[in-house]
Structure formats: structure tokens, C-alpha cells
Amino acid sequence: MSSLMVRNALLCLLFLFFTNLISAQERCGITSLHNHLYHDYEIEDWLKKARKISFRTENQDYVIPVVVHVIHNGEAIGTPQNLSIEKVLEQIDILNDDFRRTNADTVNTSDIFKDRAVDTGISFQLAKQDPEGLPTNGITRTRGNRTSYSFNDDGLLKSNISWPQEDYLNIYVAELNGFLGWAQFPVANIDGLDGEFDPNKETDGVAIDFAYWGINLETGGRFESFGRTATHEIGHFLGLRHIWGDGGCTVDDFCEDTPLAESSTNGCPAERITCGARNMTENYMDFTNDECMNMFSADQTTRMKIILENSPRRKSLLNSKALEEPVRFSNDLGIMDYSFSAGLGNCSNQISPLVTVRNYGTNTISSFELSFYVNNQLIETAERDFSLSPLSVSTYAFSIFEGMPGELYDFEIRIENIGAETDENPENNNKTDQLLITENASIPYAENFDVFPINEWQLNNNSLWQIGNAAFETAEDSGMILPYFNSNDALGSLDYLISPSFLLEDANLSSVTFRYAYAKNVGEFTDGLIVAVSTDCGQTFPESNYVFTRFVDDFKIGTSKAC
Numbered sequence: 255m256s257s258l259m260v261r262n263a264l265l266c267l268l269f270l271f272f273t274n275l276i277s278a279q280e281r282c283g284i285t286s287l288h289n290h291l292y293h294d295y296e297i298e299d300w301l302k303k304a305r306k307i308s309f310r311t312e313n314q315d316y317v318i319p320v321v322v323h324v325i326h327n328g329e330a331i332g333t334p335q336n337l338s339i340e341k342v343l344e345q346i347d348i349l350n351d352d353f354r355r356t357n358a359d360t361v362n363t364s365d366i367f368k369d370r371a372v373d374t375g376i377s378f379q380l381a382k383q384d385p386e387g388l389p390t391n392g393i394t395r396t397r398g399n400r401t402s403y404s405f406n407d408d409g410l411l412k413s414n415i416s417w418p419q420e421d422y423l424n425i426y427v428a429e430l431n432g433f434l435g436w437a438q439f440p441v442a443n444i445d446g447l448d449g450e451f452d453p454n455k456e457t458d459g460v461a462i463d464f465a466y467w468g469i470n471l472e473t474g475g476r477f478e479s480f481g482r483t484a485t486h487e488i489g490h491f492l493g494l495r496h497i498w499g500d501g502g503c504t505v506d507d508f509c510e511d512t513p514l515a516e517s518s519t520n521g522c523p524a525e526r527i528t529c530g531a532r533n534m535t536e537n538y539m540d541f542t543n544d545e546c547m548n549m550f551s552a553d554q555t556t557r558m559k560i561i562l563e564n565s566p567r568r569k570s571l572l573n574s575k576a577l578e579e580p581v582r583f584s585n586d587l588g589i590m591d592y593s594f595s596a597g598l599g600n601c602s603n604q605i606s607p608l609v610t611v612r613n614y615g616t617n618t619i620s621s622f623e624l625s626f627y628v629n630n631q632l633i634e635t636a637e638r639d640f641s642l643s644p645l646s647v648s649t650y651a652f653s654i655f656e657g658m659p660g661e662l663y664d665f666e667i668r669i670e671n672i673g674a675e676t677d678e679n680p681e682n683n684n685k686t687d688q689l690l691i692t693e694n695a696s697i698p699y700a701e702n703f704d705v706f707p708i709n710e711w712q713l714n715n716n717s718l719w720q721i722g723n724a725a726f727e728t729a730e731d732s733g734m735i736l737p738y739f740n741s742n743d744a745l746g747s748l749d750y751l752i753s754p755s756f757l758l759e760d761a762n763l764s765s766v767t768f769r770y771a772y773a774k775n776v777g778e779f780t781d782g783l784i785v786a787v788s789t790d791c792g793q794t795f796p797e798s799n800y801v802f803t804r805f806v807d808d809f810k811i812g813t814s815k816a817c
Contacts, residue, residue, distance in 0.1 A: 321425070342380070343380075352481075352485040353373075367536065402430065403430055403461075440493050492558040497509075499515075510553050511551045512539075516528035534551070605657060620640075622673065627668065630664065630666070722737075
């Protein structure tokens with residue numbers, strides 16, 4: 255790029271395991287979207303192995319907490335786009351009927367498939383408490399920043415309104431441009447299912463066009479809505495593929511009891527035969543009209559249960575506190591928000607800690623005390639002598655802390671006391687974070703990676719980057735290596751290798767050149783290398799700043815230059 259207009263740039267290399275995204279044209283988005291980043295079939299190796307895992311009980315029921323985000327254009331509540339509470343509940347009831355097979359149209363399941371149609375044991379319930387532990391009806395309302403949203407607006411649609419994806423199934427209802435809905439496929443690791451790659455965490459969930467939410471016989475589209483778009487998309491959210499496998503007769507949906515199909519089925523045919531068999535057109539994962547859908551199969555149910563038992567952001571839903579009745583304490587001051595100017599890095603060595611506290615209790619708090627710690631050493635204590643009524647907030651800025659470039663600091667903010675009272679809920683009384691203060695380097699700059707630790711470069715916590723032999727022009731050449739070949743360690747993790755920052759304000763043109771190599775583990779995981787640039791000193795690495803990406807089959811030994 256010419257005339258590079260950035261004040262500071264921070265180069266970051268990542269070795270990672272990617273999540274997958276499911277969507278398709280018209281009914282549920284675009285199947286081929288971001289194919290260069292997403293490798294859907296990598297999940298299948300994991301699922302085949304995970305089928306050996308026992309469920310908690312043979313007939314275990316699964317209840318998933320839901321938050322419905324209604325995005326409107328300023329209409330009154332109860333108008334079509336700003337859904338009424340009753341309309342939200344109508345769709346939740348439809349989901350429960352469809353997944354538990356209590357839907358009235360089970361009588362329409364064809365005789366050939368009736369023994370394959372099952373109650374999945376999965377149900378959905380609106381959340382009772384929000385992320386702060388306060389009471390909620392499980393519905394949020396937001397005036398959107400545009401009148402309609404395309405798939406490319408996914409981040410814009412969901413930004414700033416999502417609730418923690420590990421605790422809630424986030425469903426976004428808005429006017430969608432061209433698509434009835436879309437969903438994000440679950441991440442799938444195999445052993446040690448604690449880690450996951452999170453570039454899509456903030457967009458994890460389901461989006462539904464408001465006209466296809468619940469029962470609507472005047473959608474203006476090609477069929478009447480009976481709420482099956484949400485059923486279909488949540489099927490994707492729980493790991494189901496389209497029954498034609500998004501291909502032809504040689505492509506499977508990885509469920510043995512759903513016959514192969516040549517393509518999707520539209521309309522409501524009495525019978526359709528392709529690939530030498532009757533297609534399961536009544537399956538929720540086809541594209542038939544809503545009134546023709548009425549079943550999930552036994553193998554689809556097994557697949558969804560495997561996901562719920564093992565996939566990180568799906569299994570955590572089953573242990574969420576969202577469905578518990580919220581508890582209000584008499585005396586409860588908690589940290590609502592905080593900032594250390596934190597990210598992976600920081601171009602300034604001056605840190606400005608900021609904390610916002612909230613009175614979550616039912617009593618007024620007359621005074622309280624906050625403390626700021628660095629590396630477990632007390633730096634500053636602030637006494638706040640004023641009343642804070644229930645649900646009121648207060649923000650305090652601590653004094654500037656000057657750190658040393660190249661150092662990684664552990665920061666903590668604590669609520670020490672609330673006057674003469676005892677805080678009955680100490681769980682929300684402290685927040686911790688880490689902040690790396692990067693060093694600046696002059697250009698031109700070169701690094702041979704022959705001595706560890708690398709001067710001025712930083713790794714994130716628990717990263718396994720290490721110096722190793724990387725013979726290229728000579729046998730003695732070295733490089734940074736991740737020791738993951740034939741290893742299941744750190745599945746789903748992000749390994750950051752963070753360069754020093756470079757001042758480029760006087761540069762008309764900048765480029766980075768590097769050599770790379772990769773050994774593939776056959777039939778395993780979606781490994782990837784990203785070279786990304788940060789223009790905010792390492793706080794973010796947006797996808798628009800990816801200057802190089804390689805995943806699994808795209809890897810070749812070579813040299814690359816990014817400008």
C-alpha cells in the first residue's frame with residue numbers, strides 16, 4: 255500500500271485453529287462465504303471420534319438459555335419489526351415443539367421416515383438473568399444503525415449488544431437483506447476441549463429476518479412463515495449440515511439416516527427422488543417451505559448432542575447461570591466495567607486505569623474503597639465518600655502508572671470494603687488483566703530468530719513458540735517453531751508472536767518479508783498462520799488488516815512479502 259497513513263503499526267503472527275461458519279443462499283446465507291478462511295469438513299474427523307463419547311445419561315434433556323436481541327428502526331413495541339413479547343414467546347414455543355417433536359404436524363412425516371423422526375431432548379428458554387446477574391425477560395431492544403443488514407454486516411449487526419456467548423444463545427432479529435437467516439457453526443476440538451479460536455466469538459449466534467420470526471402468513475417472500483427458519487438455523491448452530499451436504503450425490507451431511515440428495519428442495523413436493531432414493535424433504539435442514547418441515551432424525555439428534563457435550567461454547571451453555579433466578583443481595587457493590595488501556599500491547603508506557611462500579615444491592619451504599627495493584631503490589635487506594643443508591647454507578651480514574659517498555663504487567667482492581675457493611679457478594683469485587691508495554695524499533699528491521707528470548711518481541715500467555723532448526727539456505731538456519739505436529743496439545747489455542755512497534759509516519763511505503771513452512775497432520779485440524787497489522791498498538795488485529803493468511807492445504811514452503 256502506498257502512502258501508509260498510520261502512526262504506529264504492530265506486526266503480529268498467529269498460529270491458530272479456526273472455527274467454521276454455516277450459511278446458504280436465500281434461506282440461510284451464503285455457503286461459500288469466506289471459504290479461504292473456513293474449512294467446514296475438518297469438524298467431521300472430530301465428530302467421528304466424538305461419537306465414541308458417552309452422553310451423561312441415555313435420555314438426557316438439554317435446556318439452552320436464549321437471549322433475543324430485537325433490532326428495530328424506532329417503531330413502537332408490537333409493530334412487526336419491534337417484536338412484542340408475545341411474538342418472541344411464540345417463536346420460542348415453536349422451537350420447543352420442533353426440537354421435542356410435539357409439533358402438531360408430525361402426522362405429515364412420511365411413513366418411510368417416521369421411525370427415524372425423534373424427540374431431540376433439546377429445548378430453549380429465555381434467560382432469567384442478564385450478564386450482570388440482574389433480572390431480565392431474555393429480550394433486548396436496540397435501535398439499529400441501518401435499516402437492513404446483509405451477511406457482510408454480521409459484525410455490525412451484533413456489535414455492542416451480544417451477551418457472553420458461552421452463557422447465552424444469542425439470537426438477533428432484524429430486517430435482513432436478501433437472506434432469511436444465518437448461523438455460526440460450532441468450534442470443534444477433540445481432546446482437552448477447553449480452548450477455542452475466537453475471531454468469531456463476538457458474532458457467534460443466529461440471525462433471523464423479522465418477517466420469518468414465528469408465524470407470519472404475509473412475509474412478502476416465497477412462502478409463509480411458521481417459524482421454521484429459526485429451527486433450521488439453530489440446527490446449524492448445533493452442528494447440523496444441510497441434508498444435501500451443500501453438494502451433490504457424492505456429498506454427505508454426515509448423518510446416516512438422512513438419504514443423499516442431489517440438491518436442496520424448494521416448495522412443498524409430495525415426493526422427490528434423487529441419488530436413487532426418496533429425499534427427506536420434511537427435514538428441518540432442507541429448504542422446503544415451512545409448512546412441509548416437521549422432523550429431525552435420530553442421527554441428527556446424536557450429532558447435536560455430541561456438540562452440546564463437547565464443543566466449548568456449546569457445552570458451557572448447559573452450565574450457564576442464565577436460567578437461574580437472579581439473587582439480589584442487600585449489600586453488593588461490584589465492578590461493572592474496567593480498563594487498563596489494555597490489549598496485547600500498548601505504544602505508551604503510561605497506563606490510565608479506569609473502573610466503573612455498580613451498586614447491585616437493594617441498600618444504599620454510603621461509602622466504599624477501591625485499590626489498584628500491579629504485580630500484586632498495592633499502587634493506589636481511593637476512598638469514595640458519597641452515597642450510591644441501588645443500581646447506580648460510579649466511575650473512578652486511578653493515577654497514571656508508568657511501566658517499562660518490554661515488560662508484561664499483571665494489573666488488578668479490587669473493591670476493598672463498602673463502609674461499615676459487609677459485601678454479601680464478593681465474587682464481583684475484583685478484575686484482573688495483563689498488559690504488555692511494547693518497545694519501538696527503527697526501520698529497516700530484520701530478525702533471524704536465532705536467540706531466545708527474542709529481543710523486543712513478545713509472546714502471549716502459555717504460547718509454545720520456540721527457537722528451532724529451520725534449515726533453508728544453510729543447515730544452521732533457525733526460526734520460530736510451534737511444536738504441534740502429531741500433538742493434540744493446545745487444540746484451539748491462539749499463539750501470538752508479537753513484534754516491536756514501528757513508527758511509520760514518515761514512510762511512504764512499507765513491506766514485510768518472511769519465510770514460512772508447515773507440516774500437515776493428515777486428516778486432522780484446521781491449522782492456520784496469519785500475519786496481521788495493528789494500528790492501535792496491539793489492542794486489536796481486525797480482519798481487514800490481515801496481510802497474509804494460510805490454512806491447512808494452502809500451506810507451501812516459501813517466501814512471502816506483504817505490503
